[in-house]
Amino acid sequence: MFRIGILGAGAIARTMANTLRLMAYRGDDVCLYAVASRDQKKAEDFARREGAQVAYGSYELLASDPQVDLVYIATPHSHHAEHIELCLNAGRNVLCEKAFTANARQAERVLALAKEKKLLLAEAIWTRYQPARKQLQDLIAGGAIGEVCGVKGELSYPLMDKERIVRPELAGGALLDVGIYPLTFASMVLGNDIVKTSSSTMLMETGVDMTDSITLWYRGGAVAQILTSAAFQGENTGLVYGTKGFLRIDNINNPNVIEVWNGRHSEHPARIVDVEPKLTGYEYEVLACKKAVETGALECPEMPHSEILTMMRQMDALRAQWGVRYPFE
Numbered sequence: 001m002f003r004i005g006i007l008g009a010g011a012i013a014r015t016m017a018n019t020l021r022l023m024a025y026r027g028d029d030v031c032l033y034a035v036a037s038r039d040q041k042k043a044e045d046f047a048r049r050e051g052a053q054v055a056y057g058s059y060e061l062l063a064s065d066p067q068v069d070l071v072y073i074a075t076p077h078s079h080h081a082e083h084i085e086l087c088l089n090a091g092r093n094v095l096c097e098k099a100f101t102a103n104a105r106q107a108e109r110v111l112a113l114a115k116e117k118k119l120l121l122a123e124a125i126w127t128r129y130q131p132a133r134k135q136l137q138d139l140i141a142g143g144a145i146g147e148v149c150g151v152k153g154e155l156s157y158p159l160m161d162k163e164r165i166v167r168p169e170l171a172g173g174a175l176l177d178v179g180i181y182p183l184t185f186a187s188m189v190l191g192n193d194i195v196k197t198s199s200s201t202m203l204m205e206t207g208v209d210m211t212d213s214i215t216l217w218y219r220g221g222a223v224a225q226i227l228t229s230a231a232f233q234g235e236n237t238g239l240v241y242g243t244k245g246f247l248r249i250d251n252i253n254n255p256n257v258i259e260v261w262n263g264r265h266s267e268h269p270a271r272i273v274d275v276e277p278k279l280t281g282y283e284y285e286v287l288a289c290k291k292a293v294e295t296g297a298l299e300c301p302e303m304p305h306s307e308i309l310t311m312m313r314q315m316d317a318l319r320a321q322w323g324v325r326y327p328f329e
């Protein structure tokens with residue numbers, strides 16, 4: 001049995017706990033073994049509600065438990081690097097929520113440590129692990145829309161009531177929380193050979209980015225246009241433009257269907273491709289980590305360390321364009 005410990009008992013931790021329950025029920029040979037919170041009572045409540053065997057009132061206790069095969073880190077972006085280091089130094093494999101760290105410097109540090117310790121370190125950016133990624137790539141490779149020339153990606157939620165989104169000391173802002181998904185979408189379709197970036201943002205009163213507009217130009221002429229916001233509810237679709245038509249992905253951070261549109265005046269998609277049925281969509285990153293640990297791999301091929309660094313550097317460069325710096329930088 002592959003035993004998972006959750007570090008930080010917040011919102012996404014509950015979703016992961018539900019995922020692990022469904023996986024165990026399906027017979028995936030994984031379980032929610034332990035949960036850690038900074039507060040013992042919160043950990044016990046979470047464990048009781050979500051079915052964890054062990055409840056720890058400190059992150060250190062979870063990290064030092066040798067029964068844990070993988071720690072899933074579900075804390076604010078500002079604390080990812082510190083919590084990754086805690087777990088790696090205690091000998092634990094780690095799957096850390098996105099954004100991987102607050103900046104590329106932190107990412108470089110923890111990735112080097114994982115290598116030194118010979119432990120798995122992976123980023124929980126679920127769209128990289130989901131089967132929809134391959135379905136999309138197969139459609140493109142099969143010529144469904146001709147030659148790919150561009151991407152449009154949008155992801156926005158009204159999140160301004162969340163402390164970790166508005167507070168600079170928690171590495172808040174739209175980019176690291178939601179913008180990472182359309183950036184990931186563009187990266188999965190067009191790669192990372194970006195020759196020019198233009199972008200602008202509207203800042204929150206606290207100084208972090210609220211609504212970002214980003215245009216990426218790629219070698220060869222392809223373009224990605226990205227809109228992301230923590231202020232409003234978006235349509236959250238992804239589009240891939242080609243010389244013979246376009247693909248419409250609903251939605252960009254958890255695809256359910258891919259529509260193939262051909263011709264300028266079509267009223268209906270030429271084809272609708274259903275995405276493989278999911279439990280919650282988070283099971284794929286867990287299975288990838290299980291496979292990596294079982295085979296002694298130190299990274300997941302779906303999101304290699306080099307790609308993690310590329311994305312963090314891209315987000316650093318965007319924040320630099322906007323003058324957004326976190327207080328600890």
Ligand SMILES: NC(=O)c1ccc[n+]([C@@H]2O[C@H](COP(=O)([O-])OP(=O)(O)OC[C@H]3O[C@@H](n4cnc5c(N)ncnc54)[C@H](OP(=O)(O)O)[C@@H]3O)[C@@H](O)[C@H]2O)c1
Nearest residue numbers: 008009010011012013037038074075076077097098099177
């Ligand atoms: N993959 C996805 O679809 C998805 C969706 C939502 C969020 N996320 C990611 O998951 C992470 C957590 O997001 P969330 O929405 O679950 O946040 P959340 O509800 O605020 O929970 C974060 C947890 O982190 C812990 N924590 C440790 N230090 C903290 C501090 N200084 N301030 C606040 N909390 C602190 C707290 O747990 P304890 O009090 O128990 O210690 C808190 O409950 C982020 O990286 C976010 O980007 C991913």
